[in-house]
Amino acid sequence: MRASTRIFASIVAAVLIAAVVAAFAIAWRPTIAAIDPPDPQSFDAALVKRGRDLAAIGNCSDCHTPRGARNFAGGLPVPTPFGTIFSTNITPDPETGIGRWSEAAFRRAMRSGVNREAQHLYPTFPYDHFTNVSDEDDRALYAFLMTRQPVRAAPRENQLSFPFDQRLAIAGWKLLFLRHDTYRPDPRQSAEWNRGAYLVEGLAHCGACHTPRNALGAERVSARFAGGDVDDWHAYAINDQSRSPVPWTADALFNYLREGWHPDHGTARGPMAKVVSNLSSVPASDVRAIAVYMASVSGTPAPGRAAPREDALARAKAASQANPVGASIYTAACSSCHEGSRPLPYGGVDLGLSTAISSPDPRNLANIVLSGIDAVEGERSPIMPGFAASMNDEQASALLNYLRARFSDQPAWTDLKKTIVEARRTQTVFLQTSPAPRNAPADPQQREKP
Amino acid sequence: MMTLKVNGREHQVDVEADTPLLYVLRDDLKLNAAKYGCGLGQCGSCTVIVDGKAVLSCVVPMVLLEGKHITTLEGLGTIAEPAPIQRAFMEEQAAQCGYCIPGMMMRAQALLQKNSKPTDEQIRAELEPHLCRCGTHMRILRAIHRAARLMDTADASPAASGSAR
Numbered sequence: 001m002r003a004s005t006r007i008f009a010s011i012v013a014a015v016l017i018a019a020v021v022a023a024f025a026i027a028w029r030p031t032i033a034a035i036d037p038p039d040p041q042s043f044d045a046a047l048v049k050r051g052r053d054l055a056a057i058g059n060c061s062d063c064h065t066p067r068g069a070r071n072f073a074g075g076l077p078v079p080t081p082f083g084t085i086f087s088t089n090i091t092p093d094p095e096t097g098i099g100r101w102s103e104a105a106f107r108r109a110m111r112s113g114v115n116r117e118a119q120h121l122y123p124t125f126p127y128d129h130f131t132n133v134s135d136e137d138d139r140a141l142y143a144f145l146m147t148r149q150p151v152r153a154a155p156r157e158n159q160l161s162f163p164f165d166q167r168l169a170i171a172g173w174k175l176l177f178l179r180h181d182t183y184r185p186d187p188r189q190s191a192e193w194n195r196g197a198y199l200v201e202g203l204a205h206c207g208a209c210h211t212p213r214n215a216l217g218a219e220r221v222s223a224r225f226a227g228g229d230v231d232d233w234h235a236y237a238i239n240d241q242s243r244s245p246v247p248w249t250a251d252a253l254f255n256y257l258r259e260g261w262h263p264d265h266g267t268a269r270g271p272m273a274k275v276v277s278n279l280s281s282v283p284a285s286d287v288r289a290i291a292v293y294m295a296s297v298s299g300t301p302a303p304g305r306a307a308p309r310e311d312a313l314a315r316a317k318a319a320s321q322a323n324p325v326g327a328s329i330y331t332a333a334c335s336s337c338h339e340g341s342r343p344l345p346y347g348g349v350d351l352g353l354s355t356a357i358s359s360p361d362p363r364n365l366a367n368i369v370l371s372g373i374d375a376v377e378g379e380r381s382p383i384m385p386g387f388a389a390s391m392n393d394e395q396a397s398a399l400l401n402y403l404r405a406r407f408s409d410q411p412a413w414t415d416l417k418k419t420i421v422e423a424r425r426t427q428t429v430f431l432q433t434s435p436a437p438r439n440a441p442a443d444p445q446q447r448e449k450p
Numbered sequence: 451m452m453t454l455k456v457n458g459r460e461h462q463v464d465v466e467a468d469t470p471l472l473y474v475l476r477d478d479l480k481l482n483a484a485k486y487g488c489g490l491g492q493c494g495s496c497t498v499i500v501d502g503k504a505v506l507s508c509v510v511p512m513v514l515l516e517g518k519h520i521t522t523l524e525g526l527g528t529i530a531e532p533a534p535i536q537r538a539f540m541e542e543q544a545a546q547c548g549y550c551i552p553g554m555m556m557r558a559q560a561l562l563q564k565n566s567k568p569t570d571e572q573i574r575a576e577l578e579p580h581l582c583r584c585g586t587h588m589r590i591l592r593a594i595h596r597a598a599r600l601m602d603t604a605d606a607s608p609a610a611s612g613s614a615r
């Protein structure tokens with residue numbers, strides 16, 4: 001009896017030790033030796049320029065630069081279901097940034113999510129996509145980042161609960177979800193399509209927002225591009241389940257990604273606004289390639305998706321009867337722009353074309369009605385005033401209910417009031433994280449001195 | 451007929467429910483402090499306070515205002531007895547053409563009512579929706595800080611001495 005217990009115990013111990021050894025074997029990575037920060041002049045200017053465009057396609061600045069902060073210095077809180085993760089400083093500062101990283105260290109971080117000091121990085125850094133980035137492109141990105149202004153900004157401590165605060169856990173996550181293969185072109189498709197696929201699946205990491213995630217925060221392979229969550233916004237389904245009333249075409253996608261709006265679809269806003277603003281500055285051929293590939297991902301929509309006109313008119317009448325308060329708010333506050341003749345981006349999109357209103361998730365509509373769209377400095381950008389201060393929760397839900405009933409053929413949203421309360425909270429927080437505006441003089445008194 | 455509560459008084463106005471508040475203030479009530487700049491909610495010159503919050507009156511239809519209290523610049527102080535915010539703007543000579551100023555003052559007032567000592571950053575962030583074509587921003591900033599100090603001192607209430615200097 002005692003002997004058998006002992007044998008059992010030693011088997012358990014052996015298994016445990018083996019498991020720990022195996023875990024370390026899988027998890028352990030060597031530190032890559034620190035280098036002296038390379039001289040910015042040592043990088044080829046054309047390579048740096050290519051790196052700049054790639055960084056824009058990768059939307060790197062969005063996470064690595066909080067609003068109003070210095071470029072690429074990190075510190076943006078990224079809320080996840082497991083806690084808050086802060087983006088890191090990727091300027092070439094030797095102490096707090098990546099100044100002492102060799103190109104090999106940079107490539108390893110991109111490929112397998114391990115930093116120079118051999119720590120596993122959280123997959124909020126989307127290396128599950130960056131495995132697809134070619135060596136050449138990694139070299140260009142490295143050259144671009146290493147020639148930025150170094151900024152001294154110590155990384156902020158992540159706020160994660162156990163066991164997610166254990167970096168070893170990330171190694172397990174990688175074992176389950178990280179595939180190390182790089183992008184292989186599909187010979188049956190055009191060069192343009194393949195270029196788009198390479199960018200979308202890799203550096204542009206579109207799926208990071210647009211693909212739903214499983215309980216462990218990994219993208220669900222079976223639901224690629226079926227719509228996901230980001231920063232209290234809903235990233236729409238962009239596969240064949242798209243709720244866009246008019247199906248997307250490559251041309252429409254190109255214009256939308258390039259300019260930030262399309263008359264059949266409306267405007268990019270929330271986190272997508274940053275993406276399109278970055279894409280407006282890269283070679284048009286790359287944006288077109290992305291559009292071509294995404295148009296083929298979204299596929300051919302079911303026939304009759306665009307609602308016939310009579311249906312729309314009947315819906316409008318029924319909606320006004322059912323919800324006169326919402327109807328009158330719409331007429332008074334929305335229709336003058338959304339039914340006006342001013343073209344986009346200064347006029348409003350025909351709401352019958354709005355994906356936000358047809359989407360299963362009301363958050364984007366709530367966000368935009370409450371916070372509006374701010375004009376982008378120096379750009380021809382969409383504008384809309386926010387109504388947070390002038391509509392109370394009842395009025396806002398009456399309006400949203402009305403918009404849903406009138407402009408979509410989808411069932412009414414449930415729990416709308418809660419969404420609105422939540423949107424009020426999160427979007428104000430978002431607006432207030434902005435510290436001093438860019439270009440502000442350090443001393444406001446200074447300018448007026450002769 | 452709709453009832454509108456402005457600066458503590460009730461008014462009966464004969465307007466459509468979708469009329470923007472700005473039009474009613476200016477055309478029906480002859481309260482001309484709030485200005486029409488863009489009519490699109492993009493410049494801030496039409497700002498008034500509704501239930502303590504700064505709103506752009508050019509895009510707020512009457513239907514949203516039932517039972518709410520509206521304050522316009524006229525409700526803060528008079529020429530003889532200017533409110534602290536008005537005194538501060540005068541003392542800093544913060545107006546050039548003055549078109550944006552009533553809107554700026556109203557949002558600043560709403561800010562000071564919930565935060566009596568705002569920082570420079572907070573003022574800048576709060577006043578971001580406002581445009582000033584004359585470029586008096588630095589003086590406006592100083593005026594708001596001055597108003598905060600005035601409100602802090604005993605003689606700052608609009609009903610006090612009223613010495614506008």
Ligand code: FES
Nearest residue numbers: 487488493494508
């Ligand atoms: S007139 Fe209202 S914001 Fe310009």
Ligand code: FES
Nearest residue numbers: 548550582583584
């Ligand atoms: S003082 Fe002229 S617009 Fe501001």
